[in-house]
Amino acid sequence: MIKQLHVISGLGTGGSEMALYRLLSSGLGHRDQVYVVSLLDAGSIGPLITGLGIHVVPLNIGSIFRLPLAILQLLQVLRSFRPDLIQGWMYHGNLIASLAAALAPGAPALVFNIRQCLYDIKAEKSTTRYVIRCNRWLSSRVGVVVYNSTLARQQHEAFGFSCTHGEVIPNGFDVAVFRPNTVRRRLARAGLDAATDELVIGHVGRLHPIKGHASFLRAAVSVLEQRQDVRFALLGRDVFPDHPLLEGIIPRGLMRYFVFLGERLDVGDWMQGMDIFCQSSQAEAFPNVLGEAMASGLPCVATAVGDAPSIVGETGILVPPQDPRALARGLLTMLDKSSSDRLALGRAARARVARCFSLSNAVARYRDLYTRLVR
Incomplete structure (x- = not known):
């Protein structure tokens, strides 16, 4: 040994x-x-x-x-x-x-x-x-x-x-830990106060300019201009709407569509309540949360930074970094897919993680x- x-x-x-x-x-x-x-x-x-x-x-x-x-x-x-x-x-x-x-x-x-x-x-x-x-x-x-x-x-x-x-x-990634679970999904969605017909878009990461929180929130606001059956869940240290880096991005009238959970160790449980995962980083090497979301069976919209393109493959949507409009278009494209198509992408993403990572x-x-x- x-x-x-x-x-x-x-x-x-x-x-x-x-x-x-x-x-x-x-x-x-x-x-x-x-x-x-x-x-x-x-x-x-x-x-x-x-x-x-x-x-x-x-x-x-x-x-x-x-x-x-x-x-x-x-x-x-x-x-x-x-x-x-x-x-x-x-x-x-x-x-x-x-x-x-x-x-x-x-x-x-x-x-x-x-x-x-x-x-x-x-x-x-x-x-x-x-x-x-x-x-x-x-x-x-x-x-x-x-x-x-x-x-x-x-x-x-x-x-x-x-x-x-x-x-x-x-x-x-341990696909036995990060995996779809109906019981945990029900509990997570209750914690997010998400209605049955609402689609939850998740984002995970500590607050740092490199993680692209401002781009994500601007993209989210753009998405809400076109559809209101969406809820955004953000997890991460110091990620709150009144932080100086994020203050003023979300109009008061749209604040009800956002849930800020702060720093959590049970990220995998909260991912169960999501329908789409978004990674908005300006720079990465190998984003852990992307692999965790894919293992959890989530279709992903991610910025094409680091090894994200080779991680996601054909199972999600890739967009340029630091471009809120492109990110919004990617999210809307994923939202416009049928439920069965999103589930199929999620299954493919999980299979890719099990096979390669x-x-x-x-x-x-x-x-x-x-x-x-x-x-």
């Missing part, structure tokens, strides 16, 4: 954090042989990982002044656990994983994990730009740089990341990678 140390930027609710939890909960490593180090606190995902019997060590690096104590804490973990392999997650996690590999006894294997595309480094914060450049310099010194999308690998290697150490392992396949690929590197 390979002793794994995972170093992740944080454990708040997010796609990368949930990806790590799902891999661990699906048997990536034995609970006594895995440690997870969070550069921040335990967040909302930390308790879930702890519930698996896996050690979670929050370093609580809230400022540069905390760094010396955090390194001492990391050293204690390395000396007591003596990992065979150290897996970084995201840019900051990769950087500290490199430090851990240098400090650890026994020369453990080192793996980076890149979870986003790199459309334009100028769009990143100055400190993040520095960390990305450090990742670039270190990329030739690691065993493998794992990317969760083909486009992410292409963009990072074009930026100067090692071309000989890259490998793509797409996100995986299963969680069991992702776990097997990580296991094979770790075994290869440690040997």
